[in-house]
Amino acid sequence: MENKVETKIIDGFPYVSYSKPFVDHKEMLTKSQEFLSWIDQRRTIRDFSDQWVPKTVIEQLILAASTAPSGAHKQPWVFCAVSDPVVKKQIRQAAEKEEFENYQSRMPEKWLEALKPFGTDWHKPFLETAPWLIIAFKKSYDIGKDNEKINNYYVNESVGLACGFLMAAIHNAGLATLPHTPSPMNFLSKVLQRPENEKPFLLLPIGYPAMDCFVPDLKRKTLGEVSAFYDQPELDAVQ
Numbered sequence: 001m002e003n004k005v006e007t008k009i010i011d012g013f014p015y016v017s018y019s020k021p022f023v024d025h026k027e028m029l030t031k032s033q034e035f036l037s038w039i040d041q042r043r044t045i046r047d048f049s050d051q052w053v054p055k056t057v058i059e060q061l062i063l064a065a066s067t068a069p070s071g072a073h074k075q076p077w078v079f080c081a082v083s084d085p086v087v088k089k090q091i092r093q094a095a096e097k098e099e100f101e102n103y104q105s106r107m108p109e110k111w112l113e114a115l116k117p118f119g120t121d122w123h124k125p126f127l128e129t130a131p132w133l134i135i136a137f138k139k140s141y142d143i144g145k146d147n148e149k150i151n152n153y154y155v156n157e158s159v160g161l162a163c164g165f166l167m168a169a170i171h172n173a174g175l176a177t178l179p180h181t182p183s184p185m186n187f188l189s190k191v192l193q194r195p196e197n198e199k200p201f202l203l204l205p206i207g208y209p210a211m212d213c214f215v216p217d218l219k220r221k222t223l224g225e226v227s228a229f230y231d232q233p234e235l236d237a238v239q
Contacts, residue, residue: 042171044178047210048130057173058132065166071154076139077162080192083132092127094187117216130205135188136163137198159201170206177204
């Protein structure tokens, strides 16, 4: 039975009641383990199939990303979804131009050495092969009436969270992606003719993995390497 939603005015603003069904510790652990097992299957890929993905799916992914929290609920993001092959080709050509400079002169040797296990270079065919590209733009300010600037807050953090939600939604839909950050990325603003208050944040090709897709056999860091606990062990001992 669903809980009835109640409304209330607090300090002049509308609020709605929020609650979730109670989950005991045993079920909570099971759910956590199941989610870890599922999300651990996510991998970044660079070899995409050109098999079509419906626009309606992309729309749902963007809506899911937009449920992310944001500073003062400003939602300072715009997700540009591109399937037009002409535009994708323009993006690839501009990206490869920047990436060629990166690999030839901008990246230090240590960076290039760190990239060797991934087999990457300046060629980015996935930008045309993947059926969709989603480019996340961040908005440091919005434009109101009479063209006045309206500040947004915690923009990088907010857009980063939304992109994380988007990647999880992509995985949940049975698709794959690659967080691509060609640097500099200003060419994306020009190709897509975005307004001055929007700056490119992340480019995500989206689609099915190619039939012959392989990914590096890399290991994730252990819990001990990515965490530090300041807990009360005696509380867990009595569960």
